[in-house]
Amino acid sequence: MVKSKSNSITIKTVNYIANLARIELKEKELKIFVKQLKKIIDYINKLKELDVSDIPPSSHILKLKNVLREDNLKESLPIKEVLKNAPEKKENFFVVPKIIE
Amino acid sequence: MELNRLTAHQLLELIKVNSIESQEIISFLEKRIKEIDNKLNAYVRKDRTVDVKSEENTEGFLKGIPISIKDNICTKWLPTECCSKILEGFLPPYDATVIEKLKSYGAKIFPLKTNMDEFAFGSSTENSYFGPTHNPWNLECVAGGSSGGSAAAVASDEAIFALGTDTGGSIRQPASFCGVVGLKPTYGRVSRYGLIAFASSLDVIGPITKDVYDSALLLNIIAGYDPRDSTSVNIEVPDYLKALNLDIKGIKIGIPKEYFVEGLDKQVKESLDEAISVFKKLGAECREVYLPHTEYAVAVYYIIATAEASSNLARFDGIQYGYRIKQKNLISLYKKTRGQGFGQEAKRRIILGTFTLAHGYYEAYYLRALKVRTLIKNDFDEVFKEVDCLVTPTSPTPAFKIGEKIRDPLKMYLSDIFTISANLAGIPAISIPCGFTKNNLPIGLQILSSPFNEEMVLRVAYNFEQNTVWHKIKPKL
Numbered sequence: 001m002v003k004s005k006s007n008s009i010t011i012k013t014v015n016y017i018a019n020l021a022r023i024e025l026k027e028k029e030l031k032i033f034v035k036q037l038k039k040i041i042d043y044i045n046k047l048k049e050l051d052v053s054d055i056p057p058s059s060h061i062l063k064l065k066n067v068l069r070e071d072n073l074k075e076s077l078p079i080k081e082v083l084k085n086a087p088e089k090k091e092n093f094f095v096v097p098k099i100i101e
Numbered sequence: 102m103e104l105n106r107l108t109a110h111q112l113l114e115l116i117k118v119n120s121i122e123s124q125e126i127i128s129f130l131e132k133r134i135k136e137i138d139n140k141l142n143a144y145v146r147k148d149r150t151v152d153v154k155s156e157e158n159t160e161g162f163l164k165g166i167p168i169s170i171k172d173n174i175c176t177k178w179l180p181t182e183c184c185s186k187i188l189e190g191f192l193p194p195y196d197a198t199v200i201e202k203l204k205s206y207g208a209k210i211f212p213l214k215t216n217m218d219e220f221a222f223g224s225s226t227e228n229s230y231f232g233p234t235h236n237p238w239n240l241e242c243v244a245g246g247s248s249g250g251s252a253a254a255v256a257s258d259e260a261i262f263a264l265g266t267d268t269g270g271s272i273r274q275p276a277s278f279c280g281v282v283g284l285k286p287t288y289g290r291v292s293r294y295g296l297i298a299f300a301s302s303l304d305v306i307g308p309i310t311k312d313v314y315d316s317a318l319l320l321n322i323i324a325g326y327d328p329r330d331s332t333s334v335n336i337e338v339p340d341y342l343k344a345l346n347l348d349i350k351g352i353k354i355g356i357p358k359e360y361f362v363e364g365l366d367k368q369v370k371e372s373l374d375e376a377i378s379v380f381k382k383l384g385a386e387c388r389e390v391y392l393p394h395t396e397y398a399v400a401v402y403y404i405i406a407t408a409e410a411s412s413n414l415a416r417f418d419g420i421q422y423g424y425r426i427k428q429k430n431l432i433s434l435y436k437k438t439r440g441q442g443f444g445q446e447a448k449r450r451i452i453l454g455t456f457t458l459a460h461g462y463y464e465a466y467y468l469r470a471l472k473v474r475t476l477i478k479n480d481f482d483e484v485f486k487e488v489d490c491l492v493t494p495t496s497p498t499p500a501f502k503i504g505e506k507i508r509d510p511l512k513m514y515l516s517d518i519f520t521i522s523a524n525l526a527g528i529p530a531i532s533i534p535c536g537f538t539k540n541n542l543p544i545g546l547q548i549l550s551s552p553f554n555e556e557m558v559l560r561v562a563y564n565f566e567q568n569t570v571w572h573k574i575k576p577k578l
Binding site: 013048052062067084089 | 181191318331415418424425429436439441445466475512526552
């Protein structure tokens with residue numbers, strides 16, 4: 001967990017978050033982001049003015065129920081076509097760097 | 102006759118008496134694009150040689166009329182890159198549902214895709230990997246965003262009609278800046294299958310057209326339930342064209358007080374006042390109403406939209422498609438690919454979204470935003486008990502200058518202040534032209550109604566349009 005206060009976004013916080021998001025930032029970007037995010041977060045802190053303790057959250061605006069379908073066998077996209085976009089491939093697989101030593 | 106200047110319904114009328122081949126219309130569009138698109142940049146990858154096997158049927162209802170598609174909607178074997186480096190060269194192996202539907206109705210998918218802010222992150226199309234789209238009315242100004250390419254193409258007769266997408270105003274605001282008609286349907290009305298997701302609880306696909314008739318015509322085709330999108334809603338699709346036959350006598354129009362406040366451009370306000378008098382002349386009853394939580398909409402939006410985006414964009418990691426920076430270690434492959442493949446605004450939003458979802462911040466930001474979203478939705482529910490629709494400005498200002506807001510993200514975010522609430526509440530909204538500034542920039546007005554009441558929105562818009570001249574005025578290029 002990040003210790004710093006929300007309205008005191010630091011380089012350390014942004015670095016930590018960028019790492020969670022798997023994005024490598026340049027030193028210069030980091031500095032700009034800290035400044036801009038501070039401003040944005042100050043603005044969104046506006047929501048703290050409201051008392052929302054009794055308000056239910058809306059993650060969606062529709063009255064949606066879980067949609068279930070029959071478990072039928074169905075054709076999927078041909079592997080050859082899907083692999084056309086792969087940056088690196090071998091036979092029927094995506095190639096990635098070795099994960100387990 | 103320059104066929105590219107016509108609307109889809111005008112072309113259909115013409116085709117009834119003359120035989121016009123799809124290719125003839127396309128040739129006119131290509132000629133126009135060749136003439137002016139180096140100035141506008143409404144289309145991307147223009148140097149690409151088009152090599153698509155035509156599998157479309159041009160015998161259907163639309164008779165081969167070409168439609169232009171935003172770069173974030175999957176078109177089979179046609180580049181779909183969300184105007185991002187990270188999706189460089191991506192060729193979808195399938196069509197989005199809306200594209201399937203259009204093809205089955207005899208539309209021709211125009212082979213060039215329209216420009217947009219990267220992943221639809223922006224209000225000006227300046228965040229495109231392919232550079233900004235310029236406004237056809239003033240090349241120094243933005244076309245709006247994120248569907249700036251679609252709006253500019255339609256406005257300048259580089260397209261007959263187009264599809265855009267709207268997450269916080271991305272159809273309506275560029276339509277307003279370019280002087281065309283942009284409709285954001287109710288959330289769930291149009292399938293999102295094959296739309297590359299930005300914020301899944303807010304995203305909608307919708308028409309950008311030269312007039313309201315084409316908007317209804319296009320919605321007729323793309324609306325409807327799709328089992329492949331679990332949030333698409335299974336309720337009957339009416340014939341939206343029928344709604345255009347009705348007048349607006351006795352229709353109750355609400356004018357929300359919160360939209361006519363400080364920051365609203367004087368000329369936009371004057372133009373809206375005039376528009377309201379037109380509605381009154383047509384027999385509508387106009388009254389002031391209140392949406393008290395409007396001032397919180399932008400904050401709620403930038404928490405929810407970025408949180409959803411940070412999760413949706415996790416899939417762009419250099420493994421299955423697009424750009425990859427080769428590394429020996431998987432984590433550094435992810436980090437370098439994403440660090441260099443995403444543009445500034447995408448990175449900023451992913452980081453903001455990850456932040457508001459992070460342990461220790463979730464309740465203070467994300468959960469709180471979802472609760473305020475309920476309040477905003479309740480405001481609309483209340484107001485639609487009293488009135489049939491709302492009329493507001495689409496944007497507080499006309500098109501701004503390229504470069505004016507790009508260094509100040511918060512200022513850019515605030516330009517969506519009038520369009521965001523409709524996405525948070527999921528309701529339908531349209532932007533139609535309602536005048537021009539002294540500097541000849543278009544002004545747009547927005548009509549909103551209750552969920553699944555696109556008929557009301559289109560009906561009120563059509564009545565206004567048919568009694569004004571604004572939609573007939575074209576930019577000189």
